[in-house]
Amino acid sequence: MLETGTKAPDFELPDQNGNMHKLSDYAGKKVILYFYPKDNTAGCTKQACGFSERYPLFTEKGAVILGVSKDSVASHKRFEEKYGLAFTLLADPERKVxxxxxxxxxxKNYGKVSMGVVRTTYLIDENEIIIKANDKVKAADDPENMLKELT
Structure with a gap:
């Protein structure tokens, strides 16, 4: 996990519609950049729907939500449509970001060891500095916790 107080790495990734996004596109806004393991799984769906339900509250506070996983653009599109998600999902199948x-x-999952995305949420300020980093995320609580961080 990256440390608070450090500059967030810039990136360029496609969203669920194939449009490219860079972190620097959001300069001047707070960015909630959350990484999740997989589209359409229980925890990831709870987290995404929680962010989507609160999306107007985040935008009122001048924040942008970006969800990132290694799923494809097509998978993100299906996920967005299935749950009516109101924010941007970024596809990183090559895991660069x-x-x-x-x-x-x-x-470790049920005694099996494998490599994967550890659910992590970063709050990045208007100058692209990480001001909050959490790798002990509880999917259902993350959206409300991040909203509180903005107040």
Missing amino acids: IEAYDVWKEK
Whole structure:
């Protein structure tokens, strides 16, 4: 996980519609950049729907939400449409940004060890500085916790 107080790495990734996004596109806004393991899984769906339900509250506070996983653009599009998600999902199948943000780690699940995305949320300020980093994310609580960070 990257440390608070450090400059967030810039990136360029496609969204669920194939449009390219850079972190620098959001200069002057706070960015909630959250990394999640996989589209359409229980925890990831709870987290995404929680952010989507609160999306107007985030925009009122001048914040942008960007969700990142290693799923494809097509997978993100299906995920967005299935749940009516109101924010941008970024596809990183080559894990370049996932690795730049240090969230590709060894994980243990039911005794099995494998590499994967560790659910992590970063709050990045208007100057692209990481002001909050959390790798102990509880999917259902993350949206409300991040909203509180903005007040």
